[in-house]
Amino acid sequence: MSTSLPSDPLATSLQQSAGPHFAEMYACHGVQIACRTNRQQLVTMLDSLLAAFPLSSSLAGNAFYSLFSYDDVAQFPMQLPAQCIHTGTTCLQTNTLLKYYRTRDATIRYHSYSAQSGVNAAILSVLHSQFACTQIAAFAENEPSFLRRYVLVPALGQLLRTYGFFPCHAAAVTAPWDDQQSALILGASGSGKTTLSLGSTSIGCGLLGDDLVLLQADGSGEIRVYSLMPEVSVRARTLDIWPALAFLKDYPEDKRGKRYCTIEQLRPGARRLQSSLKALVFPQISPATRSTLVPLSKAQTMQLLIEHCISKTNIEVNEQESLFALLSSLVEQTPGYRMYSAKGQQDSAYLMCSLFK
Numbered sequence: 001m002s003t004s005l006p007s008d009p010l011a012t013s014l015q016q017s018a019g020p021h022f023a024e025m026y027a028c029h030g031v032q033i034a035c036r037t038n039r040q041q042l043v044t045m046l047d048s049l050l051a052a053f054p055l056s057s058s059l060a061g062n063a064f065y066s067l068f069s070y071d072d073v074a075q076f077p078m079q080l081p082a083q084c085i086h087t088g089t090t091c092l093q094t095n096t097l098l099k100y101y102r103t104r105d106a107t108i109r110y111h112s113y114s115a116q117s118g119v120n121a122a123i124l125s126v127l128h129s130q131f132a133c134t135q136i137a138a139f140a141e142n143e144p145s146f147l148r149r150y151v152l153v154p155a156l157g158q159l160l161r162t163y164g165f166f167p168c169h170a171a172a173v174t175a176p177w178d179d180q181q182s183a184l185i186l187g188a189s190g191s192g193k194t195t196l197s198l199g200s201t202s203i204g205c206g207l208l209g210d211d212l213v214l215l216q217a218d219g220s221g222e223i224r225v226y227s228l229m230p231e232v233s234v235r236a237r238t239l240d241i242w243p244a245l246a247f248l249k250d251y252p253e254d255k256r257g258k259r260y261c262t263i264e265q266l267r268p269g270a271r272r273l274q275s276s277l278k279a280l281v282f283p284q285i286s287p288a289t290r291s292t293l294v295p296l297s298k299a300q301t302m303q304l305l306i307e308h309c310i311s312k313t314n315i316e317v318n319e320q321e322s323l324f325a326l327l328s329s330l331v332e333q334t335p336g337y338r339m340y341s342a343k344g345q346q347d348s349a350y351l352m353c354s355l356f357k
Contacts, residue, residue, distance in 0.1 A: 175356035176204035301336030
């Protein structure tokens with residue numbers, strides 16, 4: 001990796017940060033991302049997220065990400081402006097409050113994370129088109145899994161939006177026999193999304209992600225799905241269903257009862273980077289003894305996509321319009337299904353495979 005990086009306008013004010021500086025270059029789905037940080041542990045995190053993506057001879061463009069840690073919030077070179085507009089608040093699964101702000105001209109956005117004891121210290125991400133920076137207070141007080149999943153990945157996803165990628169809170173699996181047939185699995189926490197995606201991986205499917213993937217229309221207008229997060233999180237109830245995942249019982253749990261591993265640790269060779277979508281699946285836990293798969297109309301599918309991809313996200317109006325157009329195209333191209341997953345049973349993963357030709 002090269003350490004000769006282009007200039008990042010947002011990094012200028014961060015150069016007063018104490019300690020050594022590290023510079024790395026990555027490529028993610030054709031976008032070259034130049035990264036700067038002042039802590040080796042953050043380089044390791046960036047490597048875990050981005051090093052697996054192959055370098056491409058054809059680049060769509062450049063992005064710049066600065067990631068710095070400080071002793072406390074008062075040392076942040078970039079503070080939240082007094083005149084910015086508060087656009088929303090999300091309570092993350094860790095009970096951390098994530099507040100969204102933007103400047104009046106909507107050119108710069110801010111993700112402000114409140115401190116949550118035992119999980120994270122205060123964090124502020126500043127996002128501006130091709131440039132982003134994240135400032136982290138009291139590095140040792142932050143769970144590495146929190147930083148990866150809730151801070152670094154959203155910032156990287158925001159950078160990729162400039163190039164037509166839309167982050168989507170969903171899982172995605174590919175057919176065991178064809179990497180270019182995939183299903184997008186969308187559902188709220190507790191719907192069985194992770195159990196379905198990891199169970200499908202256990203029986204031979206490829207996996208792009210268990211909670212966050214990217215959607216993009218290619219040059220022909222086809223909507224494709226792309227991997228972003230190489231890590232999965234697993235609760236004990238999923239391990240009880242799938243014996244192939246029993247090795248994770250030896251992994252440490254966080255305060256929410258989740259264990260973390262990479263897709264490759266689930267099954268060597270399981271990770272997929274991109275694929276063509278052939279099905280949209282909306283799981284729901286069922287008390288029945290057998291899982292069932294019910295086709296949805298285009299109207300029903302669109303309503304569920306809006307609920308999961310637009311209504312529950314904090315995005316600007318103009319981006320909502322772009323995302324709505326992408327989802328409309330997706331519904332025309334890809335059939336939707338409601339998966340009623342029998343609680344504690346494995347048959348839903350085999351039903352998933354039946355969707356592939």
